[in-house]
Amino acid sequence: MKQTIHRSRVRVRALLYVAASTGVWALLQAPAWAFGSGVTVWLPESVSTTAPMIDRLFYTILAITGAAFVLGQLTLGGVLIKYRRRPGQRATYIHGNHLVEVVWTAIPALILLGLAYQSQRVWATVKGTPPPADLHIEVTAEQFAWNIRYAGADGQLNTADDITTINQLHLPVGKTVLVHLKSKDVIHSFFVPQFRMKLDAVPGLTGQLWVSTTKRGHYEIACAQLCGLGHYRMRGYLVIESPEQFQQWLAQTLAEQNT
Ligand SMILES: [Cu+2]
Numbered sequence: 020m021k022q023t024i025h026r027s028r029v030r031v032r033a034l035l036y037v038a039a040s041t042g043v044w045a046l047l048q049a050p051a052w053a054f055g056s057g058v059t060v061w062l063p064e065s066v067s068t069t070a071p072m073i074d075r076l077f078y079t080i081l082a083i084t085g086a087a088f089v090l091g092q093l094t095l096g097g098v099l100i101k102y103r104r105r106p107g108q109r110a111t112y113i114h115g116n117h118l119v120e121v122v123w124t125a126i127p128a129l130i131l132l133g134l135a136y137q138s139q140r141v142w143a144t145v146k147g148t149p150p151p152a153d154l155h156i157e158v159t160a161e162q163f164a165w166n167i168r169y170a171g172a173d174g175q176l177n178t179a180d181d182i183t184t185i186n187q188l189h190l191p192v193g194k195t196v197l198v199h200l201k202s203k204d205v206i207h208s209f210f211v212p213q214f215r216m217k218l219d220a221v222p223g224l225t226g227q228l229w230v231s232t233t234k235r236g237h238y239e240i241a242c243a244q245l246c247g248l249g250h251y252r253m254r255g256y257l258v259i260e261s262p263e264q265f266q267q268w269l270a271q272t273l274a275e276q277n278t
Pocket residue numbers: 160161163206207208242243244245246250253
């Protein structure tokens with residue numbers, strides 16, 4: 020009688036354990052399913068050509084680590100139940116198993132190599148030589164604002180006819196933009212979550228980041244480095260619009276600047 024109760028308890032515990040692990044696994048996988056079906060659950064929407072490849076890598080790593088977690092926990096639970104203390108059973112001393120050790124070292128090593136290869140490809144695309152740009156802009160961070168500079172009629176930055184704005188970044192959709200990033204004072208960080216793009220603005224250096232926009236909309240530019248007391252209000256506004264609207268906005272900004 021006692022034995023039967025004990026067994027059913029163990030069974031219930033095992034079931035609970037499996038249910039909990041499956042729940043955690045499902046929770047981890049939810050974003051990957053959502054990504055597959057185009058729903059955004061975890062990450063903000065993506066509006067650049069490189070964002071989907073970064074997301075894919077992120078979700079691949081999440082799925083692999085999620086599966087490893089669940090497998091590891093299930094194995095641990097299974098071993099605990101199978102080899103639990105039983106009356107009259109003595110512990111045995113074992114010396115390990117070479118084959119098993121080789122397998123569980125080789126498989127993660129291969130997975131890591133695959134991930135490293137994939138990461139390197141994404142990195143080379145995002146951080147390697149930028150593609151030819153349709154538009155060059157200069158962004159200079161300062162405590163606590165973004166100074167944005169567009170080339171004027173001469174197509175050259177840092178000349179008398181430049182168009183400048185504060186915290187207002189407009190970009191044409193479907194174009195490749197090269198951002199030249201500077202800082203006037205301390206280290207800031209230019210971050211647009213929808214681009215999956217972040218770059219530190221370091222005084223004395225000019226950083227470069229490129230982006231090809233894919234979707235119109237209103238987004239925010241955050242400073243991702245604690246840059247002083249006003250860091251919390253260092254926020255820029257990004258508008259991605261049609262090339263015609265962009266040209267119109269540029270002309271309007273220039274007219275306002277000249278008056
Ligand atoms: Cu800042």
